[in-house]
Amino acid sequence: MGRQPAHPGRDRRVTxxxxPLTDLSALGTGTKLAQAGRAHAHDMVNPPxxxxxxxxxxxxxxxxxxxxDPDAGLYYGRRGTQTHWALEDALTQLEPGAAGTKLFPSGVAAIAASLIACLDAGDELLVSDSAYEPTRTLADNLLGRLGITTRYYDPCCGDAIADAISEKTRAILLESPGSLSFEVQDLPAITAIARARGITTVIDNTWATPLRLQPLALGVDISVQALTKYVAGHSDLLMGSATATPAMWPKLKAAFYRLGHHVSADDCALVLRGLRTLNLRLDRHEQSALAIARWLETHEAVDRVWHPALPSHPQHALFSRDFAGATGLFAFVLKQGSRPHTAALIDELRHFGIGFSWGGFESLVLPVELDRIRTATTTSLPGPIIRxxxxxxxVDDLIADLDAGLARYQAQFGA
Structure with a gap:
């Protein structure tokens, strides 16, 4: 008899x-989403x-x-399996100029790892004053304890960012549009100045996704998403991603491993499922949100609407230049009242849940208070902000719901 294998029943290497990544750049968006990451599925439609x-x-x-070469194949579970690779590669294939993507337990975790990858003790970080509130908490607390100083800048500053940069500035964190007040930043102007001075730029691109904005093509070094939102699309998981240029990819990958991050294969499969229909869902989110935003602009209770795709938006020209379209998140400002008054508007809405996050199949409403968190800018408004x-x-059902809510809101102030 011949020699028996050390592991009976296993006659090939399982690692x-x-x-290698396939170049999908010449394909249309729907075809890219259908094919991205599929090299890991072999004879199946979806990877196991x-x-x-x-x-x-x-x-x-x-x-x-x-x-x-531990990244060349299966090595240890924390470095991923075919399911993780499929999602990482799919996200990389959607970002022109990207070298790779890493997955994180949340969007905030992805931002944290990205900043740690490019900052050391004694460095300074510039953060857009419109940034997501948990990002501010991360910068002010954790990074501060690590000896990294954070300063905030006006998101509308454009090339005046040069005036905010000091000799210790090593990174700039962008968010465009801001997820509460929807300022659109002049990304090419900011990234050109940053690159000329050797400063790394990181952007939270959750609002737009790579289908609406491709930040690396505009000079950004690392693009972060909360996959929790539009990409997963069903409000049933948490995950983040960071996609980097070739220059930043080794540093991002090292930070990922050193911080011990990992996500479950089951959640990766759900995000991949969401990714396949992302273009169709974003189109619907965009169309519906624009219809409702236009309707709100005509309502007598509404002072202004913050939606970058509307011609009335202060940075609409920048939006039209850099973005391929909009999504479903925006805000409006009421003409009078204060936060306690918003209960009359939102508490009895039938089709809007009250809650954090966004990007799922369900509509959500959230009252917003900017002055509580802003430090570099102030906004004088006549009434509360509703996101x-x-x-x-x-759309007709959502408009009818909002119309009834706004009627309840106005009734508090008399005729």
């Missing part, structure tokens, strides 16, 4: 290799959900080969 911690090697030679995330419901 699968990671295939591969859950793993320990990876077994056939021989010492195989183990030693993996030690020399809407427009889901996939019928």
């Amino acid at each position: 699968a290799r990671r295939p 959900v591969a859950r793993a911690s320990t990876i077994l090697f056939e021989s010492l030679a195989d183990l030693d080969a993996a030690l020399k 809407l995330s427009i889901g996939l419901e019928e």
Whole structure:
């Protein structure tokens, strides 16, 4: 009898290799979304959900080969399986100029790792005053404890960002549009100045996704998304991603491993499922949100609407230049009242849930207070801010719901 294998029933190496990325740049958006990351599926439509911690090697030679290049194939569960690779590669294939993508337990975790990748003790970080509130908490607390100073700048400053930069500035964190007040930043102007001075730029691109804005093509070094929102699209998981240029990719990858991040293969499969229909859902979110924003502009209770795709938006020209379209998140300002008055508007809405996050199939409403969190800018407004995330419901139903809510709001102030 011949020699029996050390592991009966296993006659091939199980440590699968990671295939190279395919260039999908010449394809249309829908085709890209259908094909991105599919190299890991082999003969199946979708890649298998591969859950793993320990990876077994056939021989010492195989183990030693993996030690020399641990990212070339299966190595240890924290470095991912075919399911993780499929999602990472798909997101990379959607970003022209990207070298790679890493996945994180949340959008905030992705921002944290991206900043840690490019900052050291004694460095300074500039953050847009419109940034997501948890991002501000991260910068003011965790990064501060690590010896990194944060200063905030006016998101509308454009090339005047040069005046905010000091000799210690090593990174700029952008968010465009801002997820509460929807200022659009002049990304090419800011990134040109940053690159000329050796400063890394990181953007939270959750609002737009790569389908509406491709930041790396505009000079940004790392693009972050909360996949929790539009990409996953169903309000049933948390995940973030960071996609980097070739220059920043080694640093981002090192920060990812050193911080011990990992996401589940099951959640990756759900995000991949959401990714396949992202273009269709974004189109619906955009169309519905614009219809509702236009309607709100005509309502007597509304002072202004903050939607960058509207000609009335202060940075509409920048938006039209840099973005391929809009999504479903915007805000409006009421003509009178204060936060307690908003209960009459939102508490009895039938089709809008009251809650954080956005980008799911369901519509959401949230009263916003800017002055509580802003430090570099102030906004004088006549009444409260209401943020809407427009889901996939019928527009007429949502408008009727808001119309009734605004009538309740106005009734508090008499005729």
